[in-house]
Amino acid sequence: MPEPGPGEVRVRVAVSGVNHSDWKGRQFGHRNGTLMFPEVIPHNDGSGVIDAVGAGVDRERIGQRVWVWEAAYKRPHGTAAEYAVVPSRQAVPLPAQVSFETGACFGLPAVAAQRCLLAGQKGPDRLGPGALSGRTVLVAGGAGAVGHTAIQLGAWSGATVIATVSGPKKAEMARRAGAAHTVEYRSQTAQSDIRALAPQGVDLIVEVAATENIATHLEVLAPNGTVAAYGTEGDSVLAFPTKKAIGRNLRFQFVLAMTLSAADKDLASADITRAAADGALAVGEEAGLPIHRFPLQRTGEAQDAVQAGVLGKVVVEIG
Structure with missing residues (x-):
């Protein structure tokens, strides 16, 4: 004991x-x-x-x-x-x-999701109803634990959430979590499909596989857009054309929940609890x-x- x-x-x-x-x-x-x-x-x-x-x-x-x-x-x-x-x-x-x-x-997946959603340039410093209104958020891997919570927190905060998924079953899960749209990332038209849903580009990408998806990032991000990457892909190296990234003032933010500051973690736990109290963080089959x-x-x-x-x-x- x-x-x-x-x-x-x-x-x-x-x-x-x-x-x-x-x-x-x-x-x-x-x-x-x-x-x-x-x-x-x-x-x-x-x-x-x-x-x-x-x-x-x-x-x-x-x-x-x-x-x-x-x-x-x-x-x-x-x-x-x-x-x-x-x-x-x-x-x-x-x-x-x-x-x-x-x-x-909740725990670490929710903390990571909260910090990713706050990584956007000129964005809010807290999540909550209306905090992300007018913003389009792309959640890569929307059927995972972090992706699922990012969809829920993003929708709760007023964002238009697009989720990328590998197939119809995961698309249904993402929609049940609150995604307004889903796109199959394996499709040859994935980039154009996202652009059709967000003609001006997406403001923020919550990313589980930054190395694999960097080409998509550069095609679908709006000027002054941000990639918040929380996933790791072994010892892979992220490389991208700096001229395009600099010219559009893009930001790449990397997030590991465990090594955030104590203040950031405490703010995350407060936002998560408030969302839970509002009924925004349901789990189970019906919630995706x-x-x-x-x-x-x-x-x-x-x-x-x-x-x-x-x-x-x-x-x-x-x-």
Whole structure:
């Protein structure tokens, strides 16, 4: 039973969310091929109820329903356990109408999506109704966890969202998440299809595969447009014609949720919670993000499912 230290809370975990970083940590280690700690309990995201607090934390937090992010970043014990200890600010109050399963799906994917949507030039510094009104956002890979949340947050904030997908099934998922339009990126007419939907160009691209899609970026971005890239493609190198990028004042912003500043993460968690309270961050088949559930003793299989590219969100049910 872990005990919370100063400024920390202990969460009785209900549901643990699984991300790509979890299986990658197991397979490749954390640093130079090794784990940072002799024993690691994985998973950064989750939800549950605070049952104990450390020194300096208001005891009124005990009994509070929360969603948790970044539990295992530079810490040995994450949310794939009955109890997890995290800094108090990383256990965020979960709106009463939001389920534990939904809350466990926020975490790092939602933080990354929020920061990508704020990367546009002369854009807002917070998300919310009307914050992205008049802007067109292209979400590449709209059926993934980050892409799904970017669609939802973008639509909630008033943007016209176009999602690129690999086929009809994922197109339907993106539309259920709130995308106004979908385009199959494998089509030979993908660039012209996007341009037909956004004749003046798109203002912001939320990108999972910047190296692979750079040619499309340069064709569909509006002047002063931005690519916010959160995905990695191994050791690939991004190259682009600088003359065209400079001439159109394009911006390329790279986003890794874990290494954002504490202030940026706190703003993201606040925006995410507000969107959840407004009902904008639903999960499940009807919301375009199927849920795959595993019990705690099958956590390894849950990570394997994420690594294999299962369509939707994988969670581990603790209780």
